[in-house]
Amino acid sequence: MREVFFVLNEVRQLRESRMKGPVDYDRQCGVINNKGLPSSRSLACEAHTKGVKRGVEGRSRNYDELLLEWWIPTLWSL
Numbered sequence: 001m002r003e004v005f006f007v008l009n010e011v012r013q014l015r016e017s018r019m020k021g022p023v024d025y026d027r028q029c030g031v032i033n034n035k036g037l038p039s040s041r042s043l044a045c046e047a048h049t050k051g052v053k054r055g056v057e058g059r060s061r062n063y064d065e066l067l068l069e070w071w072i073p074t075l076w077s078l
């Protein structure tokens with residue numbers, strides 16, 4: 001019985017952590033899509049304009065800086 005509680009608690013924590021941060025705004029687009037959820041596409045996503053992505057709240061720095069950083073590993077791997 002104890003094990004059951006333990007597992008249930010873990011499931012709950014996992015669900016809560018997902019609810020808290022479904023999107024990493026420093027690495028993902030985050031623009032609210034037609035489902036009312038923040039887009040989980042990459043920062044460089046082509047579905048939304050830069051202007052819209054700049055307006056997304058929750059990023060630790062401005063969009064242009066983060067986009068530049070997002071590109072660095074991609075450029076290195078070329």
Ligand SMILES: [Zn+2]
Pocket residue numbers: 029030031039041045046047048
């Ligand atoms: Zn997008």
